[in-house]
Amino acid sequence: MSEKFDVIVVGAGPAGSACALTCAQSGLKVLLIERGEYPGSKNVMGGVLYRKQMEELIPEFWKEAPLERPVIEQRFWMMDKESVVSFGYKGLEWAEENNYNNFTVLRAQFDQWFASKAVQAGALLINETVVLECIVENGKVVGVRTDRPDGDIYADVVVLADGVNSLLGKQLGFHKEFRPDEVALTVMEVINLPKEKINDRFNLSDNQGCTIEIFGDSTKGNLGTAFLYTNKDSLNIGVGTTLSSMIKAKLKPYDLLDYLKNHPMVKPLIEGGESAEYLAHLIPEGGYRSVPKVAGNGVVLIGDAAQLVNAIHREGSNMAMSSGKMAAETIIEAKHRNDFSESSLNLYREKLYDSFIMKDLEKYKDAAHTFEKYPQYFNEYVPMMNKAMSKFFTVDGTPKRDKQKEIMKSITKERGVINVAKDMYRAWKAVK
Ligand code: FAD
Secondary structure (H helix, E strand, O other): OOOEEEEEEEOOOHHHHHHHHHHHHOOOOEEEEOOOOOOOOOOOOOOEEEHHHHHOOOOOHHHOOOOOOEEEEEEEEEEOOOOEEEEEEEOHHHHOHHHOOEEEOOHHHHHHHHHHHHHHOOOEEEOOOOEEEEEEEOOEEEEEEEOOOOOEEEEEEEEEOOOOOOHHHHHOOOOOOOOHHHEEEEEEEEEEOOHHHHHHHHOOOOOOEEEEEEEEHHHOOOOEEEEEEEOOOEEEEEEEEEHHHHHHOOOOHHHHHHHHHOOOOOHHHHOOOEEEEEEEEEEEOOOHHHOOOOEEOOEEEOHHHHOOOEHHHOEOHHHHHHHHHHHHHHHHHHHHHOOOOHHHHHHHHHHHHHOHHHHHHHHOOOHHHHHHHOOHHHHOHHHHHHHHHHHHHOOOOOOHHHHHHHHHHHHHHHHOHHHHHHHHHHHHHHHO
């Protein structure tokens, strides 16, 4: 393939397809390269897709996209061995088309559909093609080398949307190998279950979905979370911790998933289901301080390749799409100026830092490091919360004021008053 493109996008995940779609819509000649058999065939996500950022790319996408359920309830569980403290929000307004907030999706179907929208807009998609490296001439990225025969392809700009490992970003020296505390290893399973059972167990109607984020015993007290999301007639269940926690606590990812599936609080919700798929993937969780250089001469990094994930709010796909759109808008402007230098493409960096993406990552810049360094939040406070709630709700004739005093006393006895004050202040500082 010797023809030259305006833009080559490497990777047809949410970031790559968003970028390819926006560039193609403005008339640029776009090549989208995907290593999988089809877009989404290798991609993994817990499954929550956000309306806002998707709608900015394809208005009213829910009328044709392969979605599972609009989410109307978000639950948070602080789980101990045989109990759970839960809170959350359920709102019927989220079941209304005007107010859809987010949806559950299965990535293999969704990514395929999303990439097809880029193709409809004029992008050329080639699957089963691995980009081996960027071609660099005189300090500028001018194209990519693929594993096809005659595999060199040229373009004014190459967009790296190749996901969390971004070997291509590494090749260009934009980042080093990520440290074990900068990435989480997550394993998940899709479990088929009849929709009537899902509706009964989660108290839902057909077109209503529920998400549960689970902390504490789900990761055996380590930094990380588990999740359980409802699809139409299947459930997505998964669990992950930072690689460093996994190594330190000698956890085996699949053992952790088995432990979760057999937990007395979880088992009744998935019982009788048939395992349809097992998946494992890394999530970039280094946050603000791990975001690498995102623009160079003839090249930009978007989505997971640029570490754009807000782990606290499990937002990644939306950041991928928004960064893809911002990169595309920058490339379109650069095309008008016919200037694809680093300083021209740095407009993308400015847009990114001015957006919710970097503002949110900056807000939580210390969170992951704090919670990893001080594991008591997961392995001590979660059990303490459960004990406290059990005591509080047990009617045993003790006056409520005495009960409150007892609870406070047992918490401060376990950690010490000063330590509790320090822990609270530290947690507040990490998420304020
Ligand atoms: P990816 O989706 O990883 O896409 C990268 C693409 O590039 C892939 O298609 C890959 O095959 C292709 N590729 C890679 N290298 C090459 C190459 N050399 N040549 C050609 N093609 C290549 N986010 C949410 O918003 N909500 C959630 O509920 C959520 N849950 C998650 C649960 C799990 C278990 C995981 C792992 C992630 C979750 N995320 C979630 C994060 C979200 O999945 C990512 O942030 C998002 O997929 C990033 O999109 P991307 O396009 O940047 O990368």
